[in-house]
Amino acid sequence: MGSYTFFLVCILHSVVAITCGILMMFYTNEVFVFSHGRETAVKLMGSTPHDQLLIQTSDSFSGLLLFAIGFLLFMVAFVKDRNFQGAFARGCVFLHVATAVWRISFDRKLLEDLGGDWVRLVVGDMALALSWVFFLLYTWREKYD
Known part of the structure; x- marks a missing residue:
């Protein structure tokens, strides 16, 4: 599953x-x-x-x-290897969190004219990261149940 x-x-x-x-x-x-x-x-x-x-x-x-x-x-x-899937998901979480940190640290200063647009982008990055976290939690639960 x-x-x-x-x-x-x-x-x-x-x-x-x-x-x-x-x-x-x-x-x-x-x-x-x-x-x-x-x-x-x-x-x-x-x-x-x-x-x-x-x-x-x-x-x-x-x-x-x-x-x-x-x-x-x-x-x-289409990759079926579970070890690869877990490593890939962890890498994606890291990538999305790093992007959110980048937006908070640097884009916020660049996008001041857009009035809060960077907040929406950070929320989107965190939502994408959460989808991978939920996958990791689901596979962890499946593995140990």
Whole structure:
């Protein structure tokens, strides 16, 4: 049963990463307007054409990276080795917690104009980490019952 749970968590994270990656690559402006409002989105897109091109290129590469991570998560979902699944889940928890700490330490200072947007991102990182923690608890309970 733990293998099926691992598959579901990986597929869920894969769908989230692939969707976010595609949105970042192709619909950056629309996502910024939807999530931050028109005024803040204009600030985020840069003031000169050169800045706008750099920001769009950076967002496209970030989206491509997220898409690749989602694709890798999709492939990992089919691994049946329980030791690998546990190690992978612990690594994902560490990665999400480290990302949340990064956002609290550095992004908070950069995103002051967005008024609390970093809090939403930290909550999202912690929710993703919790899904892996729940998987680890579930497999631990299954192992020792």
